[in-house]
Amino acid sequence: MHDIAPWSVAILLTAAIVIAAWRSGSLAGNGAVAALLIGLVALRVQWSWGAFLLAWFVLASLLSRIGRARKAVRTAGVVAKGDRRDARQVLANGGVFALCGAGVYSALAIGFPADTTVLTTAAAAALAAAGADTWATEVGTLVGGTPWSVREARRVPVGTSGAITASGTLGALFGGVAIAGIAVAVGMLPAANVIAVAIGGFVGALADTVVGAWWQEQRTCAACGQSTECLVHRCGATTVRVRGVAGLDNDLVNGICTVVGAAVATAIALAR
Ligand SMILES: [Zn+2]
Incomplete structure (x- = not known):
């Protein structure tokens, strides 16, 4: 099939892009x-899937670089991880996309006669949700405005999970x-499903906030009392869990965000 990258091309191309991202500091080794x-x-499903994934990654990387210094000052000691994405972060964002891709690939490989549009829609929406969440975080942190905890109904420090700003919510939308538009533009997604993916992405990002607010593990520094996501605070003291589900960290919440995005878009696509 001419619209699928041959293995050799897929391996070389992906390796080149990933090495460039690793060298530029966007990705950790794992x-x-x-x-x-x-x-x-992605490339073994279809060229357009690869193009969509690359556009998504470039956009997310650019976004997290804009105003990095200013942002680092404002969120210092609160957010657990920096800009180098490790394997857990990468899989939290791209795992559902890859699973859907593996589903489409398998269906095509064995000649399964079903329409793969629904899986394609779910895959696009999973990344749209992860992307919308990134946009919400970055735009909200950069533009500012007062973060509001949806659970505690009060102002909280910039960078706290489960909090929203007006600018961040607009950023998510x-x-x-x-991202839904990009999926259509590269030829991955039928235009008829663009709304489903856009809504899935937005709702997934909202779900990220809600899950973050109610169930994400929150820790406090035993020494200085500051709220943090880190296991060891920057002051050197260990931290203790004050609420939330043990082990439900930011990466897992991001993964849930992509599952919700994919599920919502699938439901809308099937209902049409
Ligand atoms: Zn401390």
């Missing part, structure tokens, strides 16, 4: 391995629409 696997799946 994150690069995970990204390589996801890229290979714009991100969902933009």
